[in-house]
Amino acid sequence: MRFITFLTDFGLRDGYTGVVKGVIWKIAPDVQIADLSHSISAQNMLEGALALGRAAPYFPDGTIHLAVVDPGVGTARRPIAAQLGSQFFVGPDNGLLTLLLEHARRENTPVEIVHLNQPRYWLPEVSNVFHGRDIFAPVAAHLANGVHLSALGTTIQDAVELSFISPQKLPNGWRGQIVSIDHFGNAQTNLLPEHLQGMASPRVKIAGVEIKNLVKTYGEAPAGELTVLFGSSGELEIAINQGSAAEHLQIHVGDPLDVLA
Amino acid sequence: MRFITFLTDFGLRDGYTGVVKGVIWKIAPDVQIADLSHSISAQNMLEGALALGRAAPYFPDGTIHLAVVDPGVGTARRPIAAQLGSQFFVGPDNGLLTLLLEHARRENTPVEIVHLNQPRYWLPEVSNVFHGRDIFAPVAAHLANGVHLSALGTTIQDAVELSFISPQKLPNGWRGQIVSIDHFGNAQTNLLPEHLQGMASPRVKIAGVEIKNLVKTYGEAPAGELTVLFGSSGELEIAINQGSAAEHLQIHVGDPLDVLA
Amino acid sequence: MRFITFLTDFGLRDGYTGVVKGVIWKIAPDVQIADLSHSISAQNMLEGALALGRAAPYFPDGTIHLAVVDPGVGTARRPIAAQLGSQFFVGPDNGLLTLLLEHARRENTPVEIVHLNQPRYWLPEVSNVFHGRDIFAPVAAHLANGVHLSALGTTIQDAVELSFISPQKLPNGWRGQIVSIDHFGNAQTNLLPEHLQGMASPRVKIAGVEIKNLVKTYGEAPAGELTVLFGSSGELEIAINQGSAAEHLQIHVGDPLDVLA
Numbered sequence: 018m019r020f021i022t023f024l025t026d027f028g029l030r031d032g033y034t035g036v037v038k039g040v041i042w043k044i045a046p047d048v049q050i051a052d053l054s055h056s057i058s059a060q061n062m063l064e065g066a067l068a069l070g071r072a073a074p075y076f077p078d079g080t081i082h083l084a085v086v087d088p089g090v091g092t093a094r095r096p097i098a099a100q101l102g103s104q105f106f107v108g109p110d111n112g113l114l115t116l117l118l119e120h121a122r123r124e125n126t127p128v129e130i131v132h133l134n135q136p137r138y139w140l141p142e143v144s145n146v147f148h149g150r151d152i153f154a155p156v157a158a159h160l161a162n163g164v165h166l167s168a169l170g171t172t173i174q175d176a177v178e179l180s181f182i183s184p185q186k187l188p189n190g191w192r193g194q195i196v197s198i199d200h201f202g203n204a205q206t207n208l209l210p211e212h213l214q215g216m217a218s219p220r221v222k223i224a225g226v227e228i229k230n231l232v233k234t235y236g237e238a239p240a241g242e243l244t245v246l247f248g249s250s251g252e253l254e255i256a257i258n259q260g261s262a263a264e265h266l267q268i269h270v271g272d273p274l275d276v277l278a
Numbered sequence: 279m280r281f282i283t284f285l286t287d288f289g290l291r292d293g294y295t296g297v298v299k300g301v302i303w304k305i306a307p308d309v310q311i312a313d314l315s316h317s318i319s320a321q322n323m324l325e326g327a328l329a330l331g332r333a334a335p336y337f338p339d340g341t342i343h344l345a346v347v348d349p350g351v352g353t354a355r356r357p358i359a360a361q362l363g364s365q366f367f368v369g370p371d372n373g374l375l376t377l378l379l380e381h382a383r384r385e386n387t388p389v390e391i392v393h394l395n396q397p398r399y400w401l402p403e404v405s406n407v408f409h410g411r412d413i414f415a416p417v418a419a420h421l422a423n424g425v426h427l428s429a430l431g432t433t434i435q436d437a438v439e440l441s442f443i444s445p446q447k448l449p450n451g452w453r454g455q456i457v458s459i460d461h462f463g464n465a466q467t468n469l470l471p472e473h474l475q476g477m478a479s480p481r482v483k484i485a486g487v488e489i490k491n492l493v494k495t496y497g498e499a500p501a502g503e504l505t506v507l508f509g510s511s512g513e514l515e516i517a518i519n520q521g522s523a524a525e526h527l528q529i530h531v532g533d534p535l536d537v538l539a
Numbered sequence: 540m541r542f543i544t545f546l547t548d549f550g551l552r553d554g555y556t557g558v559v560k561g562v563i564w565k566i567a568p569d570v571q572i573a574d575l576s577h578s579i580s581a582q583n584m585l586e587g588a589l590a591l592g593r594a595a596p597y598f599p600d601g602t603i604h605l606a607v608v609d610p611g612v613g614t615a616r617r618p619i620a621a622q623l624g625s626q627f628f629v630g631p632d633n634g635l636l637t638l639l640l641e642h643a644r645r646e647n648t649p650v651e652i653v654h655l656n657q658p659r660y661w662l663p664e665v666s667n668v669f670h671g672r673d674i675f676a677p678v679a680a681h682l683a684n685g686v687h688l689s690a691l692g693t694t695i696q697d698a699v700e701l702s703f704i705s706p707q708k709l710p711n712g713w714r715g716q717i718v719s720i721d722h723f724g725n726a727q728t729n730l731l732p733e734h735l736q737g738m739a740s741p742r743v744k745i746a747g748v749e750i751k752n753l754v755k756t757y758g759e760a761p762a763g764e765l766t767v768l769f770g771s772s773g774e775l776e777i778a779i780n781q782g783s784a785a786e787h788l789q790i791h792v793g794d795p796l797d798v799l800a
Contacts, residue, residue, distance in 0.1 A: 018307040022296060028722030029290070029551070032590035033771075035544060035575035039598035042571065046540040046599065049303065053296035059723055060781055068293035075411065076300035077307065088781055091756025145756035147771035150597065200289030201320055234352025234406040249294075249408035259321055259349055279568040283557060290551070310564065314557035329554035336672065337561035338568065461550030462581055495613025495667040510555075510669035520582055520610055 019045070019161040020080045024053040024069055025149065026060065027085070033147075037083075037154045040140065044158035051076075060088040062112045063179055064270075067197055070116025071250045078103035083149075083157045084113045091145035096133040096152050097176060100166050102126035107157045109148070112179035131170035138169055184208055190216070190277035193253070195270050202261025204268055208253035208276055216278040221245045223255060223274035224266040235259075280306070280422040281341045285314040285330055285374075286410065287321065288346070294408075298344075298415045301401065305419035312337075321349040323373045324440055325531075328458055331377025332511045339364035344410075344418045345374045352406035357394040357413050358437060361427050363387035368394075368418045370409070373440035392431035399430055445469055451477070451538035454514070456531050463522025465529055469514035469537055477539040482506045484516060484535035485527040496520075541567070541683040542602045546575040546591055547671065548582065549607070555669075559605075559676045562662065566680035573598075582610040584634045585701055586792075589719055592638025593772045600625035605671075605679045606635045613667035618655040618674050619698060622688050624648035629679045631670070634701035653692035660691055706730055712738070712799035715775070717792050724783025726790055730775035730798055738800040743767045745777060745796035746788040757781075 021041060027033040034055050041048060053072050057065045065086040073082060087094075087109040095110040101121040106114045110132075121128045133152060136143070138159045143151040156169055184193040184207055193208035213219050213231075221228045230238060231245045238244040240259045243266075248254035253276065255262045262268070282302060288294040295316050302309060314333050318326045326347040334343060348355075348370040356371040362382040367375045371393075382389045394413060397404070399420045404412040417430055445454040445468055454469035474480050474492075482489040491499060492506045499505040501520040504527075509515035514537065516523045523529070543563060549555040556577050563570060575594050579587045587608040595604060609616075609631040617632040623643040628636045632654075643650045655674060658665070660681045665673040678691055706715040706729055715730040735741050735753075743750045752760060753767045760766040762781045765788075770776035775798065777784045784790070 018303075020300075020303055020307075022300070024293070024296075026722075029574075030576055030578040031719075031721045032546070032575045032594045033721075035546075035573050036594045036597045038573040039542075039544070039594060039602070042540075042542055042573070043597070043599045046542075046571075049307075051296050051299040051303070052290075053293045054291055056291040072293045072297045072300060075297045075304070077304045080300070089758045092758040094758075144769075144771050144773075146768065146776075150771065197292075199292045199294075236350045236353040236355075246407065247405075249405050249411065254407075279564075281561075281564055281568075283561070285554070285557075310568075312557050312560040312564070313551075314554045315552055317552040333554045333558045333561060336558045336565070338565045341561070458553075460553045460555075497611045497614040497616075507668065508666075510666050510672065515668075 019048045020077055021048050021050045021157050021161060022053045022072065022076060022080060022082045023050055024057065024065055024082070024084045025055045025086060026057040026065070027055050027149070029055050033149070036150050040150055040154040041158045044155055045161040048158070048161045057086050060086065062086050064197065065113050066115045066179055069113060070120065073104060073117055074120070076104065081105040081107060081157050081160050082117070083153055084108040085149035085153055086113060087111070087148060090148050095173070096148060097130055097173070098133055098156055098160065098166060098169055099128065099130040099176070101128050105160055107153050107160065110177050112177045114176065115179045115181070118176070118178060129166055130173050130176045131166050132173045133170040135169055138164065182207065184212055187275060187277070190275055192273055192275050194274065195268055195272045197270060198263045202257070202263040203248065204255040204263050205248055205250070206253045206255070206274060209251060210247060213253070213276060216276070220277050221255070221274060222277065224268050224272065226266060228255070280309045281338055282309050282311045282418050282422060283314050283333065283337060283341060283343045284311055285318065285326055285343070285345045286316045286347060287318040287326070288316050288410070290316050294410070297411050301411055301415040302419045305416055306422040309419070309422045318347050321347060323347050325458065326374050327376045327440055330374060331381065334365060334378055335381070337365065342366040342368060342418050342421050343378070344414055345369040346410035346414055347374060348372070348409060351409050356434070357409060358391055358434070359394055359417055359421065359427060359430055360389065360391040360437070362389050366421055368414050368421065371438050373438045375437065376440045376442070379437070379439060390427055391434050391437045392427050393434045394431040396430055399425065443468065445473055448536060448538070451536055453534055453536050455535065456529055456533045458531060459524045459529070463518070463524040464509065465516040465524050466509055466511070467514045467516070467535060470512060471508060474514070474537060481538050482516070482535060483538065485529050485533065487527060489516070541570045542599055543570050543572045543679050543683060544575045544594065544598060544602060544604045545572055546579065546587055546604070546606045547577045547608060548579040548587070549577050551577050555671070558672050562672055562676040563680045566677055567683040570680065570683045579608050582608060584608050586719065587635050588637045588701055591635060592642065595626060595639055596642070598626065603627040603629060603679050603682050604639070605675055606630040607671035607675055608635060609633070609670060612670050617695070618670060619652055619695070620655055620678055620682065620688060620691055621650065621652040621698070623650050627682055629675050629682065632699050634699045636698065637701045637703070640698070640700060651688055652695050652698045653688050654695045655692040657691055660686065704729065706734055709797060709799070712797055714795055714797050716796065717790055717794045719792060720785045720790070724779070724785040725770065726777040726785050727770050727772070728775045728777070728796060731773060732769060735775070735798060742799050743777070743796060744799065746790050746794065748788060750777070
């Protein structure tokens, strides 16, 4: 059994995601397809890269990640496919695979990336506006069928990577930022356990508020109280038990926060 | 072929539901997964229990219902799994399985419930905030692979159950309440055909309005007219043909209604 | 492997789409189901027919299209199933299959349509309000299992078809209209390449604005600029690179536009 994950900014209304599944199953009838998200903000590669980076490690060896957030469709931006250890990526060359690449480097996993330029693995007619259907879906399906990366295109070394901002050292702590806000209104940051190491009682300053209670899980705090905890991907997270921290603090992706000893 | 249904309050944006599928397929590559809903109102166990209770009877023998509406994740609330006749439940012990239990009792179906306490059936690392991924998904997958309930934990007899309010007898009828409002704005109640038995021309009073026309289906009434009918799960339902009864009447879950002879 | 596509106006919140999958898998455990859309506007057959018509050609031979936008459920409107060449349709007789029929006629594909009237292929209990679950899902599953169309009902010749408005000839061009607006705010029209043939520099007039730059793809225009291009189904489309043309122009489905030489 082969698996394809599927992440886009297509939304769920127009049938575009269903069409892509039809194309995949016409070529590779036995694959299972897992929707990761189709509600990535329109043209937001950073949001797509984050969702993909967090999900990929949980999928089986051989999984192919089909990611299409593609404002440059039909322009000079390259269509690419990549093998990162035992997993694969197919999509536009605009940084969507950044976190997969970072992960591979940390783990010393071999990486190969190709510029897709072999139309015999695409649909016979390729539109200028829907490469998800016409190029990426068929390529993902052929990969699932066992076609080698080298048959699909020419090796490249300069795939586009997004720059994620790293926390800055402060005299008595670190300045980080909000990198995502989830469905519950929990705000994930770029601060990790290492940034709080050695702090006996860390304080978090965000949006003019100071939060002192670092808890282990949401329900440990009284309902409605602002708290800080380590989220499901290990990152520092601002949350309200049974409430929305993002709404309460009026915070957004990109907003700064400080963690102080 | 084994089937897992999947119900949460995760929303569809962040990729959390996709991650859970990855975990399942890594352990049990052949299962089919049916999303029931990922738009249960945040932390609303009652809404989750209702959606699950209505759906379960339509699934094949052996189906495993994975339900994660889990405000108490990481606290003392127990993770549980249950066998109810030929179907299974996996999720937090907070009442999500209430209607499955009621159904089993009515049908005299044997029920076994275990407190999940065997970490060898979980992911190697368990976070405090995402047991859907780290405990419930792997347990559901191992169940699909044929692991027995007894291997996963210790039998318990005191699983949490939600109390659904029963209709009250009135001198000339019954007082019920709205238990759910669906996507179309139809309002489902806790009144059943038995509550209208013997009434030649029942009248429904709700939100200051009296509705007299009990119809068989939406299209039987003129477009835009308030009607009463028996919905798809057999319950009395307030509806407007081609309109939203909930919006028109400004009614909400929990609101009372009377049915009078 | 057999495939069923699934399109409704049910929304994703209430679990209704999951129930339908349970019914299908109970009868035909091996089928794969692709959600096309469950966010068709309530009771909007035209929108459903368009989404289905655009998606169907991309699915494998043998695919069964289950489409349930069904304001007439339980009334005299007929439940139907159809074979159109190598694909199938199951749903209410209200025009949802219009574009599949038009496509079949253009391609001289044989078409057979039956009025579903053999309850032995339905669920044992049929409600008046949810034929998607009680009639259409089991019929689709039996078709997937190889039951012949002729066993499911009686041949009919007068299936309901929706009338899509054709462009009108103007002295120096064509008047068309907006037929859909997608998740990105791109507006698809009923104008095709043939309507622009021979125009050296076509101008599009819509909502008091004249657009001159016909581009090949979104990213070819400066961000924020109104453009015209041919969309993913070949139709003329109004778009804004990295923006919403529908919002900017305040245009809606049904609005007119002119293309002039």
